[in-house]
Amino acid sequence: xxxxxxxxxxxxxxxxxxxxxxxxxxxxxxxxxxxxxxxxxxxxxxxxxxxxxxxxxxxxxxxxxxxxxxxxxxxxxxxxxxxxxxxxxxxxxxxxxxxxxxxxxxxxxxxxxxxxxxxxxxxxxxxxxxxxxxxxxxxxxxxxxxxxxxxxxxxxxxxxxxxxxxxxxxxxxxxxxxxxxxxxxxxxxxxxxxxxxxxxxxxxxxxxxxxxxxxxxxxxxxxxxxxxxxxxxxxxxxxxxxxxxxxxxxxxxxxxxxxxxxxxxxxxxxxxxxxxxxxxxxxxxxxxxxxxxxxxxxxxxxxxxxxxxxxxxxxxxxxxxxxxxxxxxxxxxxxxxxxxxxxxxxxxxxxxxxxxxxxxxxxxxxxxxxxxxxxxxxxxxxxxxxxxxxxxxxxxxxxxxxxxxxxxxxxxxxxxxxxxxxxxxxxxxxxxxxxxxxxxxxxxxxxxxxxxxxx
Numbered sequence: 001x002x003x004x005x006x007x008x009x010x011x012x013x014x015x016x017x018x019x020x021x022x023x024x025x026x027x028x029x030x031x032x033x034x035x036x037x038x039x040x041x042x043x044x045x046x047x048x049x050x051x052x053x054x055x056x057x058x059x060x061x062x063x064x065x066x067x068x069x070x071x072x073x074x075x076x077x078x079x080x081x082x083x084x085x086x087x088x089x090x091x092x093x094x095x096x097x098x099x100x101x102x103x104x105x106x107x108x109x110x111x112x113x114x115x116x117x118x119x120x121x122x123x124x125x126x127x128x129x130x131x132x133x134x135x136x137x138x139x140x141x142x143x144x145x146x147x148x149x150x151x152x153x154x155x156x157x158x159x160x161x162x163x164x165x166x167x168x169x170x171x172x173x174x175x176x177x178x179x180x181x182x183x184x185x186x187x188x189x190x191x192x193x194x195x196x197x198x199x200x201x202x203x204x205x206x207x208x209x210x211x212x213x214x215x216x217x218x219x220x221x222x223x224x225x226x227x228x229x230x231x232x233x234x235x236x237x238x239x240x241x242x243x244x245x246x247x248x249x250x251x252x253x254x255x256x257x258x259x260x261x262x263x264x265x266x267x268x269x270x271x272x273x274x275x276x277x278x279x280x281x282x283x284x285x286x287x288x289x290x291x292x293x294x295x296x297x298x299x300x301x302x303x304x305x306x307x308x309x310x311x312x313x314x315x316x317x318x319x320x321x322x323x324x325x326x327x328x329x330x331x332x333x334x335x336x337x338x339x340x341x342x343x344x345x346x347x348x349x350x351x352x353x354x355x356x357x358x359x360x361x362x363x364x365x366x367x368x369x370x371x372x373x374x375x376x377x378x379x380x381x382x383x384x385x386x387x388x389x390x391x392x393x394x395x396x397x398x399x400x401x402x403x404x405x406x407x408x409x410x411x412x413x414x415x416x417x418x419x420x421x422x423x424x425x426x427x428x429x430x431x432x433x434x435x436x437x438x439x440x441x442x443x444x445x446x447x448x449x450x451x452x453x454x455x
Contacts, residue, residue, distance in 0.1 A: 009034045013218075015190040015228065037185040072169070072210065075113035078265060078275045079106070081302075082237060082250045084258015087169065089208040091257065092201050094175075094230065096215045097239030102248055103214050105140060105272050106239065107171045108133075110212075112142035119168035120146050122161070126153040126177030126187075140272040153179045153187060155196050159203060166207060172200060174214040175229070197229050230254065241268075245361035247282070248273065261302035280307035280418050283360040289388055293380030296391045296420070297372030298411035299364045305407070305414035307391070309359040310369065312376035314352045322350060328358030329373065330365055337373050337396055344400035344447055347381055368405040370396035371424065374447055375454055384455045389421040392450070400447045404428030412436055424450055 009018045011034050016027035024031050071086030080086050083093075097103045104125075111121040125133055133149045148167065152158050155178055162170060172178065176188045178196035185191050197213065204211040213233065230236050236254040241247055250264035265276040276282055284307055288294060293312045298305050310329075317323065326334050334356055341347045354377060358364055371394035379386050386392075393411060394402040405411075408429045415423050416439045425433065427443035444450045 008037055010037045010185075010190050012190055015194070035185070035189065037183070037189065037191055072114070072119075074110045075116065076110060076264075076275060077277075079110060079250065081262050081304075082252050082264040083235065084252070084255055084262065087210040088234070088257045089210065090205050091210050091235060092204045092213065092233045093211070093235040093237065094213045094215050094233040095237045095239060096217050098217060101239050101241060102266075102268060102273055103239055104136075104173055106250075106266075107173060107212060107214060108137055108140055108142045108147075109272055111147050111169065111171060112137075112140075112144055114169055115144035115146035118146065120148065120165075121169045121171075122167035123147065123149045123171045123173070124158055124161075125149065125151050125173050127174060139270075142272070153177050155180050155199055159199065162203065162207075162209070166209060169210050169212070170204075171212040172214065174216055175200075176216050194228055197232055201232050240363070242361045247276070247360055247362070249362060259302055261300075262304070263301045279362075280305075280414060283308050283362065284418065287359070290385045292383050292385045293376055295372045295376035295379065295386055297364075297369045297393060298391060298414055299366055299369055300407050300411065303410075305411050306362070307414060307418055308362055308364055308369075310364075310372050310376045311357045311359060312373070312380045313355040314349065314377055314380040315355075316351060317353045323353040323355075325353075325355045327356065328361070328363050329356055329369075333367070333370070334373060336398070337370060338377065340396060340398060340400055340447065341374060341377065345378070345451060347378065349377070349381065352381065367395040368393060368411075370394060371402055371426075371444070371447070371450060375450065378451050378455070382455055386454050387422065389419070390454070391415045391420050391423045392454070393424065394426045394444065394450070396447060402426045402444050402446060402450065408432075409434050412439065412441060415439065424453065 009021050011025040011028065011030065013030040013033045014025060014028040016025050018034065022034050025033050070089055073080055073086045095103055111123055114121050129151050130149055137143050150161060175193055175196055179187045180192060180195045183191050183195060200211055200213065234256045235252060238251050238253055240249040240251055246268050248266040248268060250266065252260045252262060254260060265279045266273040267276050284296065287309050295310050296307055297310060298307050324331060324335055338349050338354060342349055372392045374396060375386060375392045393405060395405055397403055404426045408425055412423055412433065413436065416436055420439065422440045424442050424444050427445045430443035433441060442453065
């Protein structure tokens with residue numbers, strides 16, 4: 001064993017260190033996740049190649065010069081929207097998602113868009129050979145002489161390649177396959193992932209090269225590896241969607257250079273991912289006419305309003321405890337609203353199973369869709385359809401009142417754009433809303449008022 005090296009035991013789920021082996025991690029509670037590793041006493045000061053800016057004196061913040069308009073656009077507008085307007089020089093971006101969701105496909109298309117602008121870009125794969133990458137790139141029609149590919153897992157070799165011929169953008173696919181020779185643990189372990197991410201972060205900040213890290217996810221949907229990985233990067237993007245659906249949502253959960261509310265919507269096709277410029281039209285394209293249990297609402301995703309269809313099914317049950325199966329919505333919020341309907345509307349939902357779904361596989365979590373949830377459940381319970389050209393908006397309180405929501409003007413404008421004629425909004429928004437020709441806007445104060453108007 002090298003001098004300065006010692007044996008430690010590390011949890012592969014959370015990164016907890018202990019001097020002896022245990023069957024169960026005392027930090028995260030995971031069984032059989034602690035493995036033996038050898039760590040060295042090497043510090044960043046000893047590894048001179050990892051210096052970011054050694055001995056740099058502090059400077060006044062107002063004296064630092066900014067390069068205005070230096071964001072790099074990828075020619076994929078939905079991707080640039082999720083990033084907050086393009087790539088910032090030196091940014092480190094982590095992209096996670098389920099296996100087969102399209103992470104590598106998206107990265108190849110992003111690099112191809114940059115290569116078409118004349119930028120030399122580098123795709124590093126630790127999971128595929130160069131021939132396999134070429135086959136996939138040929139299927140996606142992303143072949144370019146400016147798109148360089150290398151199949152490598154050794155971090156020293158990767159950093160040497162980047163240093164010898166610096167590219168404009170780098171993609172590492174995936175960070176869990178990268179290997180550092182100084183560490184004896186296997187690739188994918190906590191120490192290997194952490195060390196590889198630190199070295200790539202320092203490289204990106206020192207050279208100004210935007211770097212993408214593709215990350216695997218656990219069965220719980222979180223990015224595999226230590227939580228430190230998400231703290232080190234500048235932006236964390238999650239590629240969401242069901243592999244059985246054709247739509248994919250690129251959502252930013254952390255962004256140091258932009259809003260975390262923006263999303264990008266894509267459609268999976270044979271030739272890769274296509275942008276969806278008008279998600280509202282797509283999500284409502286197969287909406288059934290005059291079907292009980294269907295309600296349309298407008299959800300804000302950042303600065304973009306999206307019209308989605310909420311579907312509910314209330315069916316009688318013979319069991320003592322009714323089922324509440326919810327997809328795309330907060331189950332606790334739906335249970336709360338069902339209790340409000342029991343108390344305020346007199347609907348005996350305790351004898352009914354409630355199933356709810358957001359059509360298209362999208363997730364909606366904001367409280368502004370509460371009134372649409374109530375309307376959809378009431379429509380199914382009463383077996384009466386909501387008028388086809390009606391949209392319902394509003395947040396519902398525990399006493400049955402309908403509270404005001406934000407950005408109602410933007411939502412109503414999108415409702416009119418999609419051809420709807422009637423919109424129910426909270427009464428508190430009526431005084432502040434701008435008049436829109438071609439659509440009737442009605443204020444509602446309580447859930448009782450709304451149900452009476454709808455049915």
